[in-house]
Every structure is written in C-alpha cells, then in structure tokens.
Amino acid sequence: MRIIVTGGAGFIASHIVDAYVKEGHSLVVVDDLSSGIKRNVNPKASFVHLDIRDEKLDEVFKAGNFDVVNHHAAQMDVRKSVADPQFDASINVLGGLNVFECARRHGVRKIIFSSTGGAIYGEQDYFPADELHPLRPLSPYGITKLCTEKYLFYYKEVHGIDHVVLRYANVYGPRQNPHGEAGVVAIFANKMIRGEQAVINGDGKQTRDYTFVGDVVKANVAALSYRGSNIFNVGTGIEHDVNFLFDNLRVHLNQSLLEKHGPAKLGEQMRSVISHSKIHKELGWLPSVSLSDGLKITAEYFKKSVNN
Numbered sequence: 001m002r003i004i005v006t007g008g009a010g011f012i013a014s015h016i017v018d019a020y021v022k023e024g025h026s027l028v029v030v031d032d033l034s035s036g037i038k039r040n041v042n043p044k045a046s047f048v049h050l051d052i053r054d055e056k057l058d059e060v061f062k063a064g065n066f067d068v069v070n071h072h073a074a075q076m077d078v079r080k081s082v083a084d085p086q087f088d089a090s091i092n093v094l095g096g097l098n099v100f101e102c103a104r105r106h107g108v109r110k111i112i113f114s115s116t117g118g119a120i121y122g123e124q125d126y127f128p129a130d131e132l133h134p135l136r137p138l139s140p141y142g143i144t145k146l147c148t149e150k151y152l153f154y155y156k157e158v159h160g161i162d163h164v165v166l167r168y169a170n171v172y173g174p175r176q177n178p179h180g181e182a183g184v185v186a187i188f189a190n191k192m193i194r195g196e197q198a199v200i201n202g203d204g205k206q207t208r209d210y211t212f213v214g215d216v217v218k219a220n221v222a223a224l225s226y227r228g229s230n231i232f233n234v235g236t237g238i239e240h241d242v243n244f245l246f247d248n249l250r251v252h253l254n255q256s257l258l259e260k261h262g263p264a265k266l267g268e269q270m271r272s273v274i275s276h277s278k279i280h281k282e283l284g285w286l287p288s289v290s291l292s293d294g295l296k297i298t299a300e301y302f303k304k305s306v307n308n
C-alpha cells in the first residue's frame with residue numbers, strides 16, 4: 001500500500017512507520033519537526049518537512065496517490081492547549097481538515113486517526129470506559145480530538161472515506177518526550193538517570209492506563225486491513241498510579257532516591273482507564289507488554305540516549 005503518515009517524526013508515529021516499512025508498504029512522512037526529530041524517520045520512508053496546515057500539502061497528495069492516510073500530527077500537549085486553545089485548534093482542527101480535504105481531492109479511501117482515550121471521556125462514570133462512555137473532554141486538546149472524530153464521520157457519510165479511529169490511553173516507550181499524555185515516564189526517567197530528585201504531584205494516587213508504544217503500533221498495523229469504519233479504544237484496561245511508576249523506574253534505573261511529593265496539580269483527572277474489549281473482538285488486538293516490562297525497555301532507552 002501507499003501510505004502517508006503525518007507526524008511520522010514523532011514518538012508514536014515513527015514506530016508505526018518502522019512497522020509499515022517492515023511490512024513492505026511504501027511510506028511518505030509529513031512532519032514540521034516542531035516536536036518530532038528527523039533521525040526518528042525510517043530511512044526507507046520519504047520525508048517531507050511541512051506543516052499540515054500548509055496548502056503545499058496538496059502537491060504531496062497529488063504526487064503520492066495514497067491508499068491510506070495515517071494521521072498522527074498534532075499539538076499534543078494538554079497544558080499548552082489550555083494556555084492557547086486557538087493555536088491548538090489551528091493545528092488539530094484546521095490542520096486535520098487540510099489533511100482530510102487533500103485526502104478527499106486525491107481519492108484516498110481510508111484514514112487512520114490517533115484520538116485519545118485518556119482525554120476524550122473526561123471524569124469517568126465507570127471503569128474501565130468503553131467506547132460508549134459519555135464524551136466530556138475537559139481540555140481544548142480533548143475537544144479537538146472529539147471534533148476531528150466528528151469530521152471523520154462526515155467524510156465517511158458524505159464522501160465515502162473509511163476511518164479507523166484509535167483512542168489511545170497514555171502511551172509510553174522509547175522516543176517519547178515529556179509533553180505527551182504519559183510524559184511523566186520520560187520526566188521521571190530523565191531526572192533519575194541524572195541523579196536528580198523527581199517530584200510526584202500530590203499524593204501520587206492518580207491513575208492512568210499506561211500502554212506500551214509497541215502495542216499501539218500493532219493496533220495501527222491491524223487497522224490497515226480492517227474493512228469499514230469504526231472507533232476503538234487502545235489501552236490495557238489496567239490502572240496504575242504515579243507512585244507505582246516512580247518505584248518501578250527507580251528499581252530499573254538502580255536509584256535509591258526516596259519518593260518526594262509536591263503540591264497536587266489543580267484540576268488533574270484522578271482516574272483514567274479504558275476497556276479494550278471492542279478492539280479485541282473486532283481486530284484481535286490485546287496488549288502484550290506489561291507495565292513493568294515496558295518501563296524496563298523505556299528506562300534502558302533513556303539510559304542510552306542520556307549517555308550519548
């Protein structure tokens with residue numbers, strides 16, 4: 001297949017590009033390198049340094065004759081979205097629309113989209129949240145993801161373009177940066193490797209559904225052969241708190257630092273965890289890497305990258 005991946009120099013999508021290349025697909029990556037890094041881009045993929053809001057994107061689609069768009073480029077910092085909702089929407093909504101309009105004009109049949117299971121449901125009524133849980137995002141970032149899902153419904157109904165929406169939990173792993181939804185893993189690991197004290201916000205009992213990037217990649221591979229349009233959670237269904245992360249990373253990084261707690265972040269969601277029953281049933285997807293194993297792999301990666 002001919003596939004264009006937006007945001008393919010970033011954490012999650014660069015791993016997806018690696019997997020697609022390995023499967024023999026032909027890849028074009030579009031990224032403005034605002035948070036992504038060129039060296040993340042697989043050398044077998046063509047790289048276009050471009051903002052997804054730029055009208056030149058049309059030329060890339062015209063030349064590429066793509067079968068599939070995998071759309072991962074985004075302003076993905078929740079706090080930044082609160083500080084500047086207009087900037088956030090300019091990339092996440094208008095940039096997304098530029099991608100989808102190019103797809104429509106140039107005959108793309110399928111869009112895979114990275115939505116969020118961590119931010120789209122808001123405070124949960126039940127645990128884990130399935131895809132039918134009410135959608136009450138509490139940040140501009142979460143709202144742009146919901147809005148984009150609605151646009152994809154429109155492109156399916158009116159223009160016949162299929163979509164697979166993947167609502168990720170909190171994704172962690174090699175190449176992650178501190179700004180994403182599981183940024184705490186990168187923050188703690190980088191501090192501990194330098195022998196600095198990492199500070200836990202509040203009592204550290206806030207929980208998230210930490211999902212290893214390799215498992216997220218598998219969902220994106222499975223999405224390629226899915227027929228039809230659908231929305232799937234991609235998460236482990238298991239909650240872990242921040243104190244667990246701290247202790248686990250401390251062991252993997254051989255650090256004897258004691259837990260230190262700072263003030264709680266105002267308005268921080270206390271619990272978030274999503275169900276994978278639907279994606280298991282429809283795509284056969286199950287998480288395969290435990291948090292402890294995934295943190296070990298991630299800690300090794302950060303150790304190497306800090307020492308290089």
Ligand SMILES: NC(=O)c1ccc[n+]([C@@H]2O[C@H](COP(=O)([O-])OP(=O)(O)OC[C@H]3O[C@@H](n4cnc5c(N)ncnc54)[C@H](O)[C@@H]3O)[C@@H](O)[C@H]2O)c1
Nearest residue numbers: 007009010011012032034035036051052073074171180181
């Ligand atoms: N990390 C998570 O836990 C998580 C959870 C749910 C959803 N997501 C979504 O997954 C996607 C990838 O996130 P990530 O964690 O890999 O973040 P990332 O910042 O590493 O990746 C985003 C990529 O998009 C690029 N980009 C940003 N603005 C752009 C623009 N205007 N034009 C072109 N490229 C642009 C960045 O340079 C970067 O390479 C995002 O859409 C994010 O919202 C991430």
